[in-house]
Amino acid sequence: MTLNNQTVQETDENLLTQFVNGEYAAFQLLYERHKGGLFRYVARQLHDQNLVEDIFQEVWSKVISRASSFDQQAKFTTWLYTIARHHLIDHIRHIKVVENVISESENKEAVEGVSASSPEQAHDTVLQSQALMQCLDKLPMQQKDCFLLKEESGLSAKEIAEIIDTGFEATKSRLRYAYQSLRHCLEQKLGDLLKSDTGNKGGQSI
Amino acid sequence: MSNQNDDNLNDQDEKDSAFVSKLYQQTKHQIPSSEVDDKVLAMARQHTAAASKSKAKPLWTKWQFATSIAASALFVAFIFMHTPNEPLESQLSPSLPPPSASKEEQADRFEPEVATLRDAKEMALLKQRASSEKRKMVAEEMQNADDLEAITVTGSRIVDIDPYIEEIYSELIALKAELTESEQLQSLVAKPEQEDSLLQEYDDLQSLLFDFLIEQKAEQDDWQLDTKYKQVLTEAQWEKLTASSQD
Numbered sequence: 001m002t003l004n005n006q007t008v009q010e011t012d013e014n015l016l017t018q019f020v021n022g023e024y025a026a027f028q029l030l031y032e033r034h035k036g037g038l039f040r041y042v043a044r045q046l047h048d049q050n051l052v053e054d055i056f057q058e059v060w061s062k063v064i065s066r067a068s069s070f071d072q073q074a075k076f077t078t079w080l081y082t083i084a085r086h087h088l089i090d091h092i093r094h095i096k097v098v099e100n101v102i103s104e105s106e107n108k109e110a111v112e113g114v115s116a117s118s119p120e121q122a123h124d125t126v127l128q129s130q131a132l133m134q135c136l137d138k139l140p141m142q143q144k145d146c147f148l149l150k151e152e153s154g155l156s157a158k159e160i161a162e163i164i165d166t167g168f169e170a171t172k173s174r175l176r177y178a179y180q181s182l183r184h185c186l187e188q189k190l191g192d193l194l195k196s197d198t199g200n201k202g203g204q205s206i
Numbered sequence: 207m208s209n210q211n212d213d214n215l216n217d218q219d220e221k222d223s224a225f226v227s228k229l230y231q232q233t234k235h236q237i238p239s240s241e242v243d244d245k246v247l248a249m250a251r252q253h254t255a256a257a258s259k260s261k262a263k264p265l266w267t268k269w270q271f272a273t274s275i276a277a278s279a280l281f282v283a284f285i286f287m288h289t290p291n292e293p294l295e296s297q298l299s300p301s302l303p304p305p306s307a308s309k310e311e312q313a314d315r316f317e318p319e320v321a322t323l324r325d326a327k328e329m330a331l332l333k334q335r336a337s338s339e340k341r342k343m344v345a346e347e348m349q350n351a352d353d354l355e356a357i358t359v360t361g362s363r364i365v366d367i368d369p370y371i372e373e374i375y376s377e378l379i380a381l382k383a384e385l386t387e388s389e390q391l392q393s394l395v396a397k398p399e400q401e402d403s404l405l406q407e408y409d410d411l412q413s414l415l416f417d418f419l420i421e422q423k424a425e426q427d428d429w430q431l432d433t434k435y436k437q438v439l440t441e442a443q444w445e446k447l448t449a450s451s452q453d
Contacts, residue, residue: 019250019254020257022254022257022258023254024250024251024254027247027250027254028247028250031243031246031247031250035237035238035243035246036236036237036238039236039237039238039242040236040237043236053238053239053242056238056242056246057242057245057246057249060246060249060250061246061249064249064250064253065253067253125232125233128229128232128233129229129232129233132226132229132230132233133233151227151230151231175223176219176223179219179222179223179226179227180219180222182222182226183222183225183226186226186229
């Protein structure tokens with residue numbers, strides 16, 4: 001069986017079961033599927049690259065050691081990101097509190113008083129990405145967490161609510177505020193060029 | 207109005223999320239380094255190898271602790287089942303050896319008695335040795351007396367035999383006691399040939415005493431046979447002596 005065929009046919013849950021039964025190749029597939037999203041989920045909440053790599057490895061170590069206790073009725077992605085989130089919180093609990101305070105105060109400034117840095121370069125994708133990352137860093141931690149779970153794992157609001165152990169409505173609100181804040185922040189940063197750029201793309205506009 | 211506002215807000219939310227999401231997906235390129243990949247995959251490989259090793263282990267090694275506990279319980283149960291009444295029997299008849307006791311244990315139980323009997327036997331042998339030496343001396347002296355008698359012409363005895371009679375009598379009494387004691391010992395430790403030698407000595411002394419008494423009777427006119435000699439003489443000897451004394 002080729003790797004591509006397995007990728008299409010096997011679900012995450014089946015791959016994990018195969019790994020528990022001793023198939024190393026199944027884990028390789030599972031890792032390839034989720035390594036990018038999980039790595040970015042960790043990396044975009046921390047700024048220390050070494051710490052990101054350490055936590056990323058520790059999360060996978062836990063996945064490996066706890067694979068035999070995985071509930072087949074559960075969704076692998078939910079389980080994986082729950083482990084990652086708990087691990088992340090354990091490591092940066094004190095940092096998170098500090099960043100939360102800083103982030104909230106800076107976020108107000110970013111949304112209310114910051115002007116666009118360079119409207120001339122608004123068409124540059126790199127510049128847009130940089131702006132997005134800057135805006136993302138200014139998000140409150142809870143909103144940022146929900147946003148990253150949504151974007152990196154592709155989970156629904158209900159599944160995210162399960163991971164962050166919060167109500168469905170509260171999760172939806174956090175997601176809505178996260179996207180709104182990011183949108184406003186990007187408008188502030190990129191200005192009119194962003195509006196014209198989105199206007200040219202029709203349906204994908206704001 | 208409010209519904210329209212809500213709808214507008216929802217539309218606006220969807221637009222916001224679509225725009226931001228699109229932009230975010232364009233930007234994401236960050237992935238773990240190959241070094242991190244290798245480390246994670248090595249962990250998985252190690253885990254798989256360990257799991258296959260544990261599967262390859264014999265079944266009992268997975269249950270070592272439980273097996274040990276079960277074996278211990280079975281052993282204790284076996285001990286209790288096979289020796290349930292031993293303490294009770296010991297209490298009821300402490301002097302008797304337990305039925306399962308070996309011959310060596312039984313021999314150990316009789317060791318004090320056997321030791322006592324051995325001591326008694328050794329004492330008896332010492333006495334016997336001493337008495338036999340005495341008898342030798344007496345016999346030598348009597349031999350000298352016989353020689354002297356043969357030399358004398360008058361017929362009167364030079365040597366008085368009365369002390370010898372008494373001495374032989376005492377020896378016979380002692381020997382008889384030894385013989386009696388030897389009969390008791392014989393069942394356990396004494397050897398038959400030792401008793402035979404004692405009997406032989408006894409017979410010799412008995413004959414010697416009889417001869418001396420006959421001789422004494424012949425020499426003395428007013429000779430009276432003491433009844434104490436009856437216990438060391440045979441019935442035939444006693445009858446001869448009494449008959450001749452009556453004559």
